[in-house]
Amino acid sequence: MDVRVLFFARSRELAGTSEASVTLEPGSTTTVLLQQLLQKYPQLQELQGSFVFSLNQEYLAPGEEQPLKGGDEVAVIPPISGG
Amino acid sequence: MSSSEELQRLRAENEALRAELAALKRSQQPPAAQAPAAAPAANGGGAACPAFAPWDGMHHGLDKEQISRYSRQIILHSFGVQAQARLCRGSVLIIGAGGLGSPAALYLAAAGVGRLGIVDRDVVELSNIHRQVIHKEASVGVHKALSAAEACRALNSSILVETYLEGLKPDNAVELISEYDVIVDASDNAPTRYLISDACCVARRPLVSGAAIGTDGQLTVYCHGEDGPCYRCLFPESPAAGNCARCVDAGVLGVVPGVIGTLQALEAVKLLSGVGDTLSRRLLAIDCAAGRFHSVKLRAKSPACIACGTSPTITAATLPSYDYAAFTGQAAANDAAPAPLQLIPRGERITPRELQQRLAAEPGALVLDVRPLEQFNICHLPGAMHTPYKYFDRHLDAIRTRLGASAAAQPATAAGAANAAAAGDTAAEQNGTDTASSPPFYVVCRRGNDSQRALAALRRAGISQGIDVVGGMEGWAREVDTSFPTY
Numbered sequence: 388m389d390v391r392v393l394f395f396a397r398s399r400e401l402a403g404t405s406e407a408s409v410t411l412e413p414g415s416t417t418t419v420l421l422q423q424l425l426q427k428y429p430q431l432q433e434l435q436g437s438f439v440f441s442l443n444q445e446y447l448a449p450g451e452e453q454p455l456k457g458g459d460e461v462a463v464i465p466p467i468s469g470g
Numbered sequence: 471m472s473s474s475e476e477l478q479r480l481r482a483e484n485e486a487l488r489a490e491l492a493a494l495k496r497s498q499q500p501p502a503a504q505a506p507a508a509a510p511a512a513n514g515g516g517a518a519c520p521a522f523a524p525w526d527g528m529h530h531g532l533d534k535e536q537i538s539r540y541s542r543q544i545i546l547h548s549f550g551v552q553a554q555a556r557l558c559r560g561s562v563l564i565i566g567a568g569g570l571g572s573p574a575a576l577y578l579a580a581a582g583v584g585r586l587g588i589v590d591r592d593v594v595e596l597s598n599i600h601r602q603v604i605h606k607e608a609s610v611g612v613h614k615a616l617s618a619a620e621a622c623r624a625l626n627s628s629i630l631v632e633t634y635l636e637g638l639k640p641d642n643a644v645e646l647i648s649e650y651d652v653i654v655d656a657s658d659n660a661p662t663r664y665l666i667s668d669a670c671c672v673a674r675r676p677l678v679s680g681a682a683i684g685t686d687g688q689l690t691v692y693c694h695g696e697d698g699p700c701y702r703c704l705f706p707e708s709p710a711a712g713n714c715a716r717c718v719d720a721g722v723l724g725v726v727p728g729v730i731g732t733l734q735a736l737e738a739v740k741l742l743s744g745v746g747d748t749l750s751r752r753l754l755a756i757d758c759a760a761g762r763f764h765s766v767k768l769r770a771k772s773p774a775c776i777a778c779g780t781s782p783t784i785t786a787a788t789l790p791s792y793d794y795a796a797f798t799g800q801a802a803a804n805d806a807a808p809a810p811l812q813l814i815p816r817g818e819r820i821t822p823r824e825l826q827q828r829l830a831a832e833p834g835a836l837v838l839d840v841r842p843l844e845q846f847n848i849c850h851l852p853g854a855m856h857t858p859y860k861y862f863d864r865h866l867d868a869i870r871t872r873l874g875a876s877a878a879a880q881p882a883t884a885a886g887a888a889n890a891a892a893a894g895d896t897a898a899e900q901n902g903t904d905t906a907s908s909p910p911f912y913v914v915c916r917r918g919n920d921s922q923r924a925l926a927a928l929r930r931a932g933i934s935q936g937i938d939v940v941g942g943m944e945g946w947a948r949e950v951d952t953s954f955p956t957y
Contacts, residue, residue, distance in 0.1 A: 393764060395755045396686040405760045437709040439753060441766040446753075448769065462764055464755045466705050469683030469722060470570040470658035 388413050388457035390420060398438060398463040401430040411455060417442060418452045420461065431463070438465035475674070478651065485559045489531025530555040536628070540582050553743035554582065560742035561585035563650035565638050565666055567618035568592075569727030570656035570680045570734060572604035577735035578654075579622035583742065585630040586622060587650055590614040591637035597957065601724035638662060641790045643669035652741045654734050655679040660708055661794035661801070667692055667701035671778040672786050676741050676750075677701075680734040682727035684720055685759040689733050690768070691741070693778065694750035697770035700778045704753070704768065708798040721844070726758050813922040819938040822946040825912055836872060836911035838936070840924040841943070845916060849955050850943075859920040866931050873908050873933065910935050918942040 389410050394402045409423060421440070425431055440447050441462045447453060530551045536558060537544060537551070544554045562583050564571050567590040578586055592614050594605045602614075609617040615633040622631045634646065638657075647653055647669045655666045655677055663679070670677040676694040679701065681687065692700045733754070740746040751768045777784045784792060795801050801809075820828070829835055829851075839850050840859040850856070855872060857865035913928075915921040918941045925936045939945070947954040 393757075393762070395757055395764070396683065396688075399686075399757070405757060405762070433710070435707075435710060437705060437707050439704060439755075439766060444765060445767045446769055462755070462766065464688070464753065464764075464766065466660075466709055467681045467683045467686055467688055468658065468660045468663055468709075469720070470566055470568055470656050470681055470727060 388415075388455070390455055390457070390459045390461060392420075392424065393460065393462040395462065395464045396467045397465045398431060398434060401433060402428040402463075415455050416452045417447060417455060417461065420455060424463075434463075434465050438463050440464075482559065485531065486529065489526070489529050489555075528552060532558065536582065539626075539628075543581070549743065549745055553745045556743050557582050557739065558584045560652070561587070561650045562652045562654060562738050562742070563587040563589065563647060564654045564656055565589045565662070566656035566658060567602070567604065567614040568598065568656065568658055569601035569682060569722065569724070570731035571618065571654070572602045573728050573731035574654050574656055574680075574735045574738070575618050575622055576604055576625060577732060578738055579626045579629055579631070581735070581739055582626065583629065583738070585632065585650075586619075587632045587634060587646070588615045588618050588622075589634040589638050589646070590618070591635060601722060601727050603724075603728065638665060638669075640665060640792055640794065644672050644786055644789060647675050648673040650675065652738045653677045654738055656731060656734065659800060660711075660798040663701055664708065664798060665792075665794050668777045668784045668789055668792070671700050671782070671784070672789055676748075678734045678737040678741070680727075680730040682730045683722055685723050685726055685757065687726050687730040687754075687756040687758065689730055689737070689749060689754040689756075690752060691737055691748045691750040694741070694748060698750045699768055699771040700775060702777045703772040703775045706772075706775070711799045723758065726756075729756065729758070808917070808919060810917075811919040811922050813919075814925055814938045816940075819918075819922075819940045820912075821940050822949045825914075825939050825946070826950045828910075828912070832909060835909060838869065838911060838913045838924070839943075840913060840915045840920050845957070848957060851914070851946075854914070857924070859915065859924050862924055862927050866928075866933070869928070869933065873911065873935075908935060910937050912937050912939055914939045914946070915942045917944050 389408050392407045392409055394405055394407070399405050409420060409427070411420060411423065417440070436449060439462075441464070442453055442455075443460055528551055532551060532555055536554075540554045543549050544551050560583055562578050564575050564578070564586065567575065567588050571588070571590070575586060575588060590613070594602070594609045594612050594614055594617055596610050599605055599607065604618045604621045605614065606617070613635055615635050619631040619633045622629070636642070638646065643665055647666075653666065653670055653675050655663060657663060657666065663681075667677060667679070670693040674693070676698075677692040677700075679692055680689045692698060737748055740748050751770070753766045753768055755764045755766070756762065757764070771778050773780045776782055829837070837851050837854040838857050839846055839854040840857055840862065842858050842860065843856070846856050846858070855869070857869060913921040913925050913936050915924070918939065921938050921942060925938050928934070928936050941948070943954065944956055947956050
């Protein structure tokens with residue numbers, strides 16, 4: 388199954404793309420997806436987990452694990468501080 | 471009830487009583503004694519028509535001029551005269567008169583918010599104005615809070631605009647924030663963002679938080695209602711300093727803070743007027759390059775939060791001594807230059823003036839410019855090799871090749887070294903055996919920090935004959951060539 392990943396701000400710079408499609412084994416969870424993202428884009432480790440991670444536009448707490456299904460959309464949103 | 475809430479309640483009660491009194495006076499006074507604003511008909515040749523007291527059955531307290539000025543939003547079906555009256559009685563503190571604060575302050579002044587506070591501590595620079603549209607060319611060098619206040623008063627002379635020129639600090643934050651109904655975070659750095667959020671938790675004030683960098687923006691309302699989360703609930707750990715790019719380093723497309731600051735004004739209007747749904751418990755992230763607006767539903771505040779949880783350790787008593795610089799690893803700096811790095815000993819670096827002398831004495835000497843491409847493209851020294859620090863590892867082989875070519879092309883290296891010594895440098899003898907095999911080369915960046923980091927990386931890679939230039943291209947523009955553009 389495929390899920391869509393949106394990268395915002397610094398995560399987009401680190402991943403080098405604003406969105407990506409990730410293919411996962413059926414039954415995979417958000418934890419598995421995060422592991423795969425860090426393997427595919429090791430530069431994301433620089434964020435040290437300091438970002439908002441959302442599934443279908445709902446916030447997931449750090450460490451929270453949710454089942455995924457095909458077509459789900461997750462977003463990586465690190466804080467920005469400029470103004 | 472805290473004293474600030476009591477104060478707020480009394481203010482509201484006072485306003486309501488004043489409105490009632492004004493309405494009573496209007497209904498009892500003879501036409502000749504009416505306030506000028508309420509009796510234009512008497513001056514307009516309508517003396518034959520007896521003036522009558524306008525009926526303010528809603529006790530909104532707005533006068534004729536206010537109703538005229540704000541009429542387009544007063545007649546809006548979902549807004550109305552009471553919502554406008556709440557704006558006119560309300561107050562907003564805008565922290566930062568920059569890219570976000572500019573549109574926020576202008577729209578809130580125009581909308582008739584009765585009292586605006588503007589906090590900043592910088593002066594206007596020419597490089598601010600592409601996004602900080604509240605300031606004018608003539609305001610360059612003027613304090614930002616004063617410049618912004620003047621622009622607000624020019625838009626709307628009927629509101630009160632207060633300025634705070636010292637910036638927000640832990641020892642004044644709670645007191646200042648307590649004096650306003652709604653707080654707008656239009657600041658530009660992580661320590662100030664945590665300070666504002668913490669102070670809003672302590673003072674129980676809703677916080678409209680906006681941020682923008684590059685082509686990205688973020689917006690949310692924190693500390694609102696009983697269960698609205700704060701900035702710390704979302705980001706309990708401060709992001710690494712390297713991930714908090716500043717406009718001065720990373721750049722920002724001017725209209726992006728314009729979009730976010732305008733949305734901040736909108737959220738403040740909704741909070742004050744009570745009209746509409748605010749972005750409390752929702753985070754809006756926008757990617758202006760992709761044209762994507764993405765909204766994320768947030769959780770209620772975290773019980774474990776040290777600022778707004780069930781047993782907070784950040785309180786009115788502890789906040790003033792909290793070390794925000796230590797927590798975030800960053801000073802509350804803004805567009806100022808970063809502190810000079812001392813990675814390479816001063817004796818192993820040369821000044822821009824010395825660089826000029828050496829380049830004159832060593833034709834063809836290699837200059838590595840490690841600035842990002844966008845900055846390199848603005849202007850660079852003739853013949854400089856572009857090896858951006860961000861991708862420095864990728865350039866090591868090319869640098870080796872180029873140095874090898876230089877060594878082959880300049881067998882009389884000793885002459886180069888002698889010239890360098892004659893130029894009065896202090897770094898000629900520090901390069902050991904490598905200096906004998908190839909001529910020295912020079913490393914420059916914008917201000918002299920990244921060039922030291924690049925030089926350290928070169929030395930780790932066994933390339934040791936590089937010499938750092940103190941102050942980088944900004945130093946070159948100051949000391950050698952004043953026509954060299956700075957940015």
